[in-house]
Amino acid sequence: GQQVMQIPQYQHVQEGEDFTTYCNSSTTLSNIQWYKQRPGGHPVFLIQLVKSGEVKKQKRLTFQFGEAKKNSSLHITATQTTDVGTYFCAGPAGNTPLVFGKGTRLSVIA
């Protein structure tokens, strides 16, 4: 079935380095959402993107939605230890309301 693919699966960075995770869909998405899950926690909503080419910023986090609405990215500038966790993208796929990618697990080395 339709899937939302995420890369990379893991990313280890030194504190202060930048981090980017990418999300791709085989079909056009009406919207894409990003969630963060801390170790041992549950997914927490970060942002929703709706418009083609949309860019939104939350402090050090920058979210982009591709022009074709098939891909998205999350970029973190100057990572901190508080950024540790798994970042998921999610979007509607066929008749399924919200399908999650497998996530990118971020480790930050102080």
Added chain:
Amino acid sequence: GAGVSQSPRYKVAKRGQDVALRCDPISGHVSLFWYQQALGQGPEFLTYFQNEAQLDKSGLPSDRFFAERPEGSVSTLKIQRTQQEDSAVYLCASSPGGPAGANVLTFGAGSRLTVL
């Protein structure tokens, strides 16, 4: 309530036992979702309610899985004759409503099921 409440937080079952997991969504939230999350994986969609109507149950892995939301509020996910492969965290999420694909979800803390 202030958030999505799930119980029990932890459940250990012997293979073959039946289990029931409860979800109490945010008051007034129309939509309710169940996801299954295996260790190291993303949440996998199980089923979705709008009020008391189960609009999509395409993700339920087998007929051993059953979900209900009889009064449009609290929901129960029931797993009959549990198997080891059912071991996972079961996440419930709710949202105010609107088009299903645009729902922004608030998750509960999850129910971790371990089947021995």
